[in-house]
Amino acid sequence: MSGDRWYRCIRCGHVGSEVGHDEGQEEARVCVCCGSFEIESCPAPRFMAAAEIEARRWKMRAELLSALIKRAGACGALPDGYVTQASRVMAGTA
Numbered sequence: 001m002s003g004d005r006w007y008r009c010i011r012c013g014h015v016g017s018e019v020g021h022d023e024g025q026e027e028a029r030v031c032v033c034c035g036s037f038e039i040e041s042c043p044a045p046r047f048m049a050a051a052e053i054e055a056r057r058w059k060m061r062a063e064l065l066s067a068l069i070k071r072a073g074a075c076g077a078l079p080d081g082y083v084t085q086a087s088r089v090m091a092g093t094a
């Protein structure tokens with residue numbers, strides 16, 4: 001069995017390289033989880049997972065930074081203009 005051909009199951013969302021085979025139809029690739037024929041090829045999940053982890057880290061940093069700026073604004077350490085500008089940057093409207 002080839003480990004290079006990854007697929008994603010449209011029905012149950014399973015991602016894997018190991019496919020099942022329908023009884024009597026050796027050619028047909030089916031999802032090992034739910035047996036669905038509705039599977040589509042996709043890149044190896046480690047690339048997707050790495051990008052997802054990185055995106056989550058950026059989101060976490062943005063949230064921490066946002067909270068920090070709000071706190072600084074609330075205690076008067078940062079003038080309102082900067083707080084407003086920072087809010088726009090984080091909202092993507094700057």
Ligand SMILES: [Zn+2]
Nearest residue numbers: 009012031034
């Ligand atoms: Zn499935």
